[in-house]
Amino acid sequence: MTDTPDRGFPESEFADRTAKAQTAMAGAGLAGLLLTTEAEVRYFSGFHTLFWQSPTRPWFLFVPASGKPVAIIPEIGADLMRRTWVDDIRTWSAPAPRDDGIGLLTDLLAPFARSGAAIGLMKGHETHLRMPLADFERLSAALPGLRMADATDLVRGLRIVKSDAEIAKIRHICGIGSRSFAEVPEVARAGMPLEEVFRAFRRAALALGADDVPYLVGGADRGGYHDVISPPSRRPLAKGDVLMLDTGATWDGYFCDFDRNWAIGTADDASRRAYDVLWRATEAGIAAARPGATCRDLFHRMQTVISELDAAGGDVGRLGHGLGMQLTEWPSHAAWDETVIEENMVLTIEPSLSYGDGRIMVHEENIVVRAGGAELLTERAAPDLPVI
Template identity: 35%
Template sequence: MKPLTNFTKAELDGRIELLRREMLDAEVDAVILASAPNVGYFTDLNDQFPWAVTSRAAFIMISLGGTMSVFLPEVMQTLWREDKPDATIVSWPSPRPGDEGITELAAAINRLPSRFGKIGFEIGPESRLQMTISDWTRLISMTPSFQRVDCSSICMNVRMCKSEAEVARIIAAGEIFGNALQALKVGHVEGVSERALAGKVLSKAMDLGADNENFLAFGSGPGGYHSVVASPGIRELKTGDLFTIDAGIRYSSYYCDFNRNFAVGKATDHILRAYDALIEAVEAGVNACRPGNTARDVYAAQANALFARGFEGGKLGRFGHGLGRQITEPPSNAATDQTILREGMILAIEPAVMLPGGALMVHEENALVSADGPRYLSPLAPADLPIL
């Protein structure tokens, strides 16, 4: 697949402007971002280094005014100076155990105008601080004039609604996974291990242009599987098994996230009825993906559809979630999540049912929240359970 072009400068500038509005509402003077999803979102620089190693660190600082400041190891500065000529670049010889950029970061914080006396860090739900506890403690002691607050919700409020360019990346990721699944139709699956089948799919996805950071889970068993997040194992498939491949394939830094179910040789009537119920539950969940509804409404639509079919919902904590630069993002399609849906949000719709013996069956699709009505982004699963 042909790589997509970079995001336009206008779109990137718009993201930072939206972030600054959120910061102003939250009375935050600046945010310090260090996670790969947030740094990549606000800069469109997606180098896997330094997040692939634990001996390095990198941060960006966005304040209410002025230019972006970037703090990174010297080995990275050439790339960033070329791509971000307007940013203030600060670097240090790294690795530097005990002070991985903390002195430089603290000095920049102390130079900030203190309008509210608060600096935002990624310390809330579904976020990562990306520094050691000792560095965090030192940074606190070196910046006594500022209070440290969570900015993860601020960033996610900006990231939650996707642009057309972001939607295109998620669609492309889904197309790659959908096409890669065709590898399962070549040859027999009985007697083949989970790991071998997953390898065929993942290898095909890479050939089709997927990024090199992907998530793939595999579950199998007679009459159902017991996990939707387990890594593929050495178990060999047998006649009568139900198996699923659930993948977050990444393309141009954006993930799809959906699964497909298959039976080996044959399927019981109960399994076939469960599959039909899940197809209907997904349709109900997608139909609830409308501006003004809540994530709880999306959950309830799926749960009610399963109940009407006589099935108990699977105990997974939620029936889907947001997605984008991360394979799971807020909100959660759960009974407790009152997040109001907005146009441009993308949700994984993921109902599950309990099967005899404590087994599970899950079905998942991706959908866009739109004022014109919900839109499927993943290539739809077959109406009937595939039997290989």
Template identity: 30%
Template sequence: MTQLTRLRDEMRQRGLDALWVSRPANVRYLTGFTSPADGKVLVTQERATLYTDARYTVQAAEESALPQFIARPPATYEHAAADVGRGVVGFEADHLTVAGLEELEAAWPDATLKAAPGLVEELRSCKDDREIEAIRAAQALADRVYAEVRPMIRAGLREADIALEIEQRLRRAGATNAFDVIVASGPRGAMPHGTASDRVMQDGELVTIDMGACLNGYNSDMTRTVAIGTPTDEMRRVYGAVLEAEEAAVQAVKPGARAADLDALARGILERHGLAEAFAHSLGHGVGLMVHEAPGLRGTSEDVLKPGMLVTIEPGAYLPGVGGVRIEDLVLVTEDGYEVLSQAVKETV
């Protein structure tokens, strides 16, 4: 079943005659167009059209099998009006701006516009074989780059030096950073999103490295925490607790598992180690065309794991003024369990 066929089935279930797609990742997913920030898609039960402007005439024709209409608004909306008519048109309410919605209302006065958030995202949450292989390749590259850079993580170097090495090596391999590299050493390890700074790493500290590769549009994501020299007994205890929680949650990944239950499993282990309050974020998230996408592995999530989902498992513990630990794997949900795609070594500290 093609992506558009699946999408049209979902549209019928929601009572939509058409869907106006504006979120860049969703545009790329449906079209293959690699400049999706400058594209939109109108999907009806009969046809789908990629809208972009004249800067991309050649590129869109080369990359997308969908028919294209090359113009800018208002000509874009005028062309789409013939397919929209008096129908019910869904729009991505979690992406389209108020001004953008007002433009659609003015351009299609006979249509009924209906918020339809998450429609394409739900389809994207389960990857096909091509997407899985793309993410597998991105993660394999990230693993390789991490292994090359790991010996450089030592006292006397700046966090920024490590981040620069990671970025340069990814770029030489034809990829980019999936996100700003996190290198958080010593007390900065208490910052879950402590992107690399000019701080000089010191002996006896833990250093958290959170990195990913974006290769051919698809992302990877993993985290390792390593020691420079010998850390304190307390931080070694925290590391052991986080590792226990991470490995237990990974082993619980399977089709039918509730995302909220996985979060509770990891959180319960950290609670038993006296670190409940130190776990300041959710257990994980989906990965694909975006680094953070469905499903969400958090306590309030209603998501249930399905084969083809790619998720992170990343418990952490953060002690302000002291330091922190996070360990993260990228995990594929298989037909009967899981496969860990991230193969970088988890060290004993």
């Protein structure tokens, strides 16, 4: 077991992230970034709370072209924000439907509007506004001279390459996830309802040190499973089932995201074959994950192996993605994604295929890309379908 990393980050981590953003802003002609979503606010401030689960209150962080970020947040978050490196914290008593921070935002941004400056917002794929559209329209109307540009690529370019401290946190939760999966054969058995397997896995992960297991999906059925996102049923596991669990456990705000497959009692030839193809497809994806390759390259390398069994090449849209503060992050291993792989990207390698009578199988590992190639963060799955 590796040493547990420190929680949080030193102030220098946030200063470095902000400085890189400001360099990119200068190149893009932006006077600042207006951030409204949890991951982006946390990335630049260190403000880490589960209170984002409540949709009642909006939260804002403004990263100027020079200087430290400015927080415009509900008063309930002021004490926690004061523990971060942010000094300028402006609050209101929320919820306040008539003015939920819009007045404070208007005051902050008015000088930029008067000068006709541009600020960046996240507008692109895999982003959302996380404030009422009516409030955004009010803000825009109050600042007619302000230009609002898409800063998705700018922020994406920062977040997809992880710092050493971020990688240490992801490595730690991947280790917890690996040890949790290792306990499944000691718990799961024929006759056990699938929902009880889920509960047992969550208990194991928490006992081993995970902060939370907000994402746990999977399936089990005779000779395979048919989808991987349904809630678990009370159907008991039976001999001949193939069981899959896919976890997104967290530690200090960072995710692991990988799965494991097992046969219950015995494995049929079709499932063994599917597992073998997926294991080798995963190997191909891991081998291809080197600086200078593209996500499209990884997709095609995995798809070539998958096509040995699945004529569609296992194309469910993508065969893996980025990983970090969110369960799924940019980029995507997909035919359309030409993102160039860089050192210190953390990625999932996630081939899948269809086989038999409507059955599917998915396999997934987590890696960090190093100068010489991929380094596993998860404990590699067995090369043959394990039988419980």
